[in-house]
Amino acid sequence: MGKGLRTFILSFYEACKSIWEFTIISGESVTVKLGNLIVGILIFFIGWRLIRYLKVKIIRNFFKKWIKDDKTREWTENFISFLSVIVLFIIFLLITGVPVSIFSFVWHLSLFTIKDNPVELGNVIVGLVLFYIGIRLSRYISGEFQSIFLGRTHLDIATKKSLEAIFRYLLIIIVVLFVLTIVGIPLTAFTVIGGAFAIGIGLGSQHLVNNFLSGLVLMIERPLKVGDIVEMENEGGVVEHIGGRSTRIKTFKNLRMVVPNSKLLENTVINWSLIDNYLRREINVGVIYGSPVKKVSSLIMKAVKEHEKVEKNPEPLVLFTDFGESALIFKVLFWIRIREFVNTLVIESDIRYRIDEFFREAGIIIAFPQQDVHFDSLKPIELKIISENKVSKQKTTNNTKSQEK
DSSP states (O other): HHHHHHHHHHHHHHHHHHHHTTEEEESSOOEEHHHHHHHHHHHHHHHHHHHHIIIIIIIHHHHHHHOOOOOHHHHHHHHHHHHHHHHHHHHHHHHHTTHHHHHHHHHHHEEEEEEEEEEEHHHHHHHHHHHHHHHHHHHHHHHHHHIIGEEEEEEEHHHHHHHHHHHHHHHHHHHHHHHHHHHHTTHHHHHHHHHHHHHHHHHHHHHHHHHHHHHHHHHHOSSOTTOEEEETTEEEEEEEEEEEEEEEEETTSSSSEEEEHHHHSSSOOOOSSSSSSEEEEEEEEEEESSSOOOHHHHHHHHHHHHTTTTTSSSOOEEEEEEESSSSSSEEEEEEEETTTTTTTHHHHHHHHHHHHHHHHHHHHBBOOOOOOOOOOHHHHHHHOOOHHHHHHHHHHHHHHHHHOO
């Protein structure tokens, strides 16, 4: 019995050993066995779970103490996790039987050549990683530049946003040039590449380039800036953001308009706060003939001056503008200081309410359209008064005659 059990155990061990050492991939430089693959998968799975645990419990708590910006902290955590996964994958390949030399071969694999300069896969990988880091850092550095340096100046918000955007674009250009140098692509090669793709890229990106250059013009010339109240295509709103391609405007209806930058330069845009934020408004009102015009003028002035959002300087002005067909026409001019939360329509409506209230108290009637008709005849016009009974009988007689016909 003991000899039979021993024989069974030995045979089972030999079977497991043969399965464990079963060769899945066999080559001159790479040999992958089933057992090594199983161990590699187990280690990769355990390492993956460990990375997720460390990210949640340790890495996140560590970076909370040092990095206050949520977006910067998030992409830093994701980047460290990404590098950890790459290291874990390399360990997995080594365990499965992939030799170290294969990594060197793949790393130095030449993808293409530009002016006798080979571009290797490893350099491309490093360039992509540096490009990602550079883009993220450029956003972080430009934000810190705005908060630390520009925040101490007395510039307005729009100027600070424009300088921040220009500074970020300069950092991105520096990052791109640095990455191209790391990859091994000489800058002189763009003369050849540009000649080959100039037509296609030019036709495909002419609108994009036009909008980008228009955005730079808007930031430098500043015909409109962040915070300005503008009107375009009969739609008014506040400029929220001026980007490289488009500008975002928040309308008074709380809608967002995304307008291409080139359209802002090519079309007429009314900027209510380009030079200052004072806006003149006017209200017209007509009263019937015979009304005391001096009293009307004083009541209109009183209604305007009572409103808290009407500016005292320049002072409101009431004008007796015309003798209309049905009314005496008055116009009041007043100035308000426009802000994002100031609605000119509400102010005008409030003043109209007060004018109507004052006129009612003073017995002044607001005119309405009317017309006098005069009859000119050589002889007196004959008038007859007919009772209702005669009118109804006359209608019945006319209806009977029409039916007989």
